[in-house]
Amino acid sequence: MQKIPLTLAKAGMVLAKPVLRSNGLVLIGENAELSDAIIQRLIKMEIENVVVQGTPLDLEGVGSGTPYNRILERMDHLFRKYENDQDMALVKKRLREYFQLKAAAEAAKAAQAAEAVEAAKAAKAAEEEVKETAKSTAKKGV
Amino acid sequence: MAEDLKTEYKGKLLAVKDLPTLPKVLEEVTRLVEDPDASTDKIAKVISLDQVLTAKVLKMVNSPIYGFPGRIGSIHNALVLLGFNVIRGVIISTSVFDIMTKSMVGLWEHSVGCALACTEIAKAAGLKDPEEYSVAGLLHDLGKVVAAVQMPQVKIDIEALVKSQDLTYFQAEKKVLGFGHDRINAWLAGHWHLPVRLTEGISHHHTPTRAEHYPASACVVHIADFLVRLMEYGSGGDDNVPPLDPNALKILKLQLKDLEGVLDQLCDKFLEVADLSFA
Numbered sequence: 001m002q003k004i005p006l007t008l009a010k011a012g013m014v015l016a017k018p019v020l021r022s023n024g025l026v027l028i029g030e031n032a033e034l035s036d037a038i039i040q041r042l043i044k045m046e047i048e049n050v051v052v053q054g055t056p057l058d059l060e061g062v063g064s065g066t067p068y069n070r071i072l073e074r075m076d077h078l079f080r081k082y083e084n085d086q087d088m089a090l091v092k093k094r095l096r097e098y099f100q101l102k103a104a105a106e107a108a109k110a111a112q113a114a115e116a117v118e119a120a121k122a123a124k125a126a127e128e129e130v131k132e133t134a135k136s137t138a139k140k141g142v
Numbered sequence: 143m144a145e146d147l148k149t150e151y152k153g154k155l156l157a158v159k160d161l162p163t164l165p166k167v168l169e170e171v172t173r174l175v176e177d178p179d180a181s182t183d184k185i186a187k188v189i190s191l192d193q194v195l196t197a198k199v200l201k202m203v204n205s206p207i208y209g210f211p212g213r214i215g216s217i218h219n220a221l222v223l224l225g226f227n228v229i230r231g232v233i234i235s236t237s238v239f240d241i242m243t244k245s246m247v248g249l250w251e252h253s254v255g256c257a258l259a260c261t262e263i264a265k266a267a268g269l270k271d272p273e274e275y276s277v278a279g280l281l282h283d284l285g286k287v288v289a290a291v292q293m294p295q296v297k298i299d300i301e302a303l304v305k306s307q308d309l310t311y312f313q314a315e316k317k318v319l320g321f322g323h324d325r326i327n328a329w330l331a332g333h334w335h336l337p338v339r340l341t342e343g344i345s346h347h348h349t350p351t352r353a354e355h356y357p358a359s360a361c362v363v364h365i366a367d368f369l370v371r372l373m374e375y376g377s378g379g380d381d382n383v384p385p386l387d388p389n390a391l392k393i394l395k396l397q398l399k400d401l402e403g404v405l406d407q408l409c410d411k412f413l414e415v416a417d418l419s420f421a
Contacts, residue, residue: 067409071372071374075372077381078372078374078382078383079383080382082385085385087386087388088385088386090398091398094398094399095372095401102409
């Protein structure tokens with residue numbers, strides 16, 4: 001069982017816990033298999049995280065360079081006085097999980113944005129090419 | 143000897159003539175609030191007489207900390223929207239933080255961050271008037287500022303001790319002075335007749351379960367201090383997170399999970415206030 005940011009969810013993953021709306025309404029029950037359509041719907045509904053079966057993602061070290069990662073790196077140092085404190089160990093563990101999720105989501109978002117830029121570039125290039133060929137065929141026609 | 147030292151330091155701290163004096167306006171305003179015949183209009187007029195103070199207060203209440211960025215045009219407006227306790231806190235913070243030396247810029251950032259965090263935590267806990275808690279957050283390290291201004295050598299000693307023995311600022315204060323900034327806060331609050339809720343918020347933020355009348359106020363500041371130190375926004379004087387008392391969460395009926403929502407909000411807001419100051 002692993003909590004992952006929705007941006008990193010893939011079709012075929014199986015939910016280990018139901019996805020709830022903020023008012024507690026169940027959107028999808030547990031054991032349901034995610035599909036691309038479902039993931040898109042969930043993104044539209046502004047769901048951030050889902051809990052899936054198994055541990056499909058290795059979140060350790062993901063998203064280096066994001067502000068969340070800076071906090072993660074500093075955490076051991078900041079908590080150095082509480083090595084034998086159970087309460088603080090729990091707090092640290094939960095916060096670490098939170099920031100790891102955030103860092104992974106941020107990295108996924110950045111990757112998507114980069115992809116979008118690439119795609120836009122490619123589309124523009126393709127468009128120019130079409131124009132070029134149109135010009136050259138027009139010339140040939142003359 | 144320890145006891146004598148403590149008394150001597152307390153005397154120095156509270157030496158009235160050197161204390162960062164609060165504007166005369168504040169006394170007048172405090173008196174007016176207790177007067178059943180005084181209207182908000184009258185109070186607003188008294189504050190508006192001091193133009194510099196008015197400008198500073200307006201700048202502060204229009205910052206994202208209080209949730210009305212760029213929408214408050216007059217003191218009267220501010221009083222109606224935020225209430226007297228908040229405005230009083232703002233007046234105190236403007237005059238105290240004015241005297242902060244350049245070396246304490248980190249502490250100012252930490253205080254602003256804490257004020258933001260307090261509002262968010264109070265909202266998450268469903269407390270009434272969340273803006274009032276932000277004042278406690280803004281002033282929670284007041285003792286550090288006043289100690290540094292009244293006794294510059296003490297600040298140097300404390301900082302040296304933090305470095306050489308890897309202590310927290312709070313621990314080092316206790317070693318050098320015999321008491322921490324929480325105690326100084328309590329004295330100052332008494333000296334300036336601050337409202338009890340604010341007093342408890344700033345003097346018990348390291349010992350939230352010991353606040354007698356308003357434990358919620360102390361708990362909110364306690365948790366806010368922890369979160370802001372965790373995110374290392376500004377500097378509280380050392381690089382540790384303060385211990386988070388699980389009872390503070392319990393008193394506010396919050397769970398660790400609820401802090402995630404608070405952190406979400408804080409990550410966005412810290413960008414907005416990155417360069418806020420009174421200057």
